[in-house]
Amino acid sequence: xxxxxxxxxxxxxxxxxxxxxxxxxxxxxxxxxxxxxxxxxxxxxxxxxxxxxxxxxxxxxxxxxxxxxxxxxxxxxxxxxxxxxxxxxxxxxxxxxxxxxxxxxxxxxxxxxxxxxxxxxxxxxxxxxxxxxxxxxxxxxxxxxxxxxxxxxxxxxxxxxxxxxxxxxxxxxxxxxxxxxxxx
Numbered sequence: 001x002x003x004x005x006x007x008x009x010x011x012x013x014x015x016x017x018x019x020x021x022x023x024x025x026x027x028x029x030x031x032x033x034x035x036x037x038x039x040x041x042x043x044x045x046x047x048x049x050x051x052x053x054x055x056x057x058x059x060x061x062x063x064x065x066x067x068x069x070x071x072x073x074x075x076x077x078x079x080x081x082x083x084x085x086x087x088x089x090x091x092x093x094x095x096x097x098x099x100x101x102x103x104x105x106x107x108x109x110x111x112x113x114x115x116x117x118x119x120x121x122x123x124x125x126x127x128x129x130x131x132x133x134x135x136x137x138x139x140x141x142x143x144x145x146x147x148x149x150x151x152x153x154x155x156x157x158x159x160x161x162x163x164x165x166x167x168x169x170x171x172x173x174x175x176x177x178x179x180x181x182x183x184x
Contacts, residue, residue: 001024002022002024005020005021027066029067029069031071034075035075035076035079037076038079041061041080042083042085044060063085063087063088064080064087065089066087066090068089068090068091069091070097070140070141071141073087073094077097077105081104081105086106087106087107088107089106089109089110090108091110092106093108093113094113094140094144094145095112095113095148096144097112117145117149117151117152120149121152121153121156124153124158125157129158130158131161132158132160132161133160133161133162133164134146134162134163135163135164135165135182136164136165137167139167164178
């Protein structure tokens with residue numbers, strides 16, 4: 001992103017007379033960090049522009065590029081959405097983000113999971129598998145992706161015996177329960 005902005009700023013033909021600025025904030029794919037940055041950018045109290053005054057100012061941010069995951073993106077959009085700050089993501093694929101009533105300022109540079117779900121169901125059908133089990137991440141990405149996949153699987157005539165969810169921070173007992181379901 002930095003390279004692209006610098007190229008635009010150094011070009012005499014692209015956006016003449018306009019200088020683009022940027023700030024880089026790394027949320028490390030952490031929802032709490034993404035939310036913190038979203039609040040700072042939305043209310044004009046970004047530490048980069050902090051004047052020491054105790055009241056909120058107008059946001060100086062006109063758009064946000066990122067997040068790289070659907071869950072942190074959704075968290076950020078819930079904060080910046082009311083301020084009509086556009087957000088462009090290069091990696092948030094949840095089909096739920098295509099709902100323009102709920103996320104009118106969201107844009108992406110990658111297809112939604114709707115296409116991935118249909119392709120996966122088609123691939124399973126191609127191999128002649130008609131009865132399967134599925135495991136997903138217990139997140140916006142995993143749950144919405146699975147919902148899209150279940151619909152696509154049904155359209156392909158595939159029976160999904162089970163669909164189990166777990167998250168990387170779940171206790172071992174939850175992971176064990178999922179493993180037990182798979183072994184049945």
